[in-house]
Amino acid sequence: MMDVLYVLVILGLFLLSAWYGVGGVRLTTAPGHVRAYAETLAGVARLSSTIHGIGSPTTDAIVNTALQFVDTTDPLAAAGVGVVVQSGAFVANVGYRFTRIFDNAEAGLLTGGNLDINELRFGVGFRF
Secondary structure (H helix, E strand, O other): OEEEEEEEEOOEEEEEEEEEEEEEEEEEOOOOOEEEEEEEEEEEEEEEEEEEOOOOHHHHHHHHHHHHHHOEEEEEEEEEEEEEEEEOOEEEEEEEEEEEEOOOHHHHHHHOOOEEEEEEEEEEEEOO
């Protein structure tokens, strides 16, 4: 999975991307057409930062080379809730997930602490 945080810097565009892997547990209600669930997850995020448009391509390359030295790998935790609706082979899912990447230097510069991600998730599909 990947999330990207876009921040407009006065002279350019600062990008903070997070590749992360998670594992966890999902608890669901009894089988039926409508099932509620709660989930909790834990994992690790790899944060990478780049900046574009602060000057010449050479300046961008030098700054991005330096930013590679502050890329971090940090722990994360998440919790979420949702509802799964199933009718025959059709399945719909709606949920919310809160994820926190704990205490990293890049987020500290932008937010003063942890990096929080709020997700409203939905999907439809067919089971076979």
